[in-house]
Amino acid sequence: xxxxxxxxxxxxxxxxxxxxxxxxxxxxxxxxxxxxxxxxxxxxxxxxxxxxxxxxxxxxxxxxxxxx
Amino acid sequence: xxxxxxxxxxxxxxxxxxxxxxxxxxxxxxxxxxxxxxxxxxxxxxxxxxxxxxxxxxxxxxxxxxxx
Numbered sequence: 001x002x003x004x005x006x007x008x009x010x011x012x013x014x015x016x017x018x019x020x021x022x023x024x025x026x027x028x029x030x031x032x033x034x035x036x037x038x039x040x041x042x043x044x045x046x047x048x049x050x051x052x053x054x055x056x057x058x059x060x061x062x063x064x065x066x067x068x
Numbered sequence: 069x070x071x072x073x074x075x076x077x078x079x080x081x082x083x084x085x086x087x088x089x090x091x092x093x094x095x096x097x098x099x100x101x102x103x104x105x106x107x108x109x110x111x112x113x114x115x116x117x118x119x120x121x122x123x124x125x126x127x128x129x130x131x132x133x134x135x136x
Contacts, residue, residue, distance in 0.1 A: 001121075002070035002120045002121065002123065003120055003121075004120050007110075019126060021120060022119070022120050022121055023117065023118065023119050023120060023121070024115075024117065024118045024120075025116070025117045026114065026115050026116055026117065036121075045092065047092075047094050047115055047134050048093070048094055049091065049092065049093045049094065050072075050091065050092045050118065051090070051091050052070045052071055052089060052090050052092075052123075053090055053091070053104075053125065055070060055120075
């Protein structure tokens, strides 16, 4: 299985947002993360990096205009 | 292995950009896709959706201001 873990970089420290992410959808400034079990998390963040080997999604909070 | 295929939606038709994507990095409006073998592709596009089960990355060309 290729489910991934999503982290937000906060002050340099990665903070787990959601584990076992099955899909990620981008809607304007929001990201919608979903697991196989139907758990969903919507977050105002941008994708910084996705590593398909380590199953790691790194997000960045907020927009260029500042943090929310 | 969880390597993914990256597609750009063009006129509704998915067009393969790069297969066996191992990592994806976002740099401003550009995406840098890399394979395990060191093949790299830089594209001005945004991520629309990533499906970790079907190993499918769907991109959208251009920015809000128009296509490039």
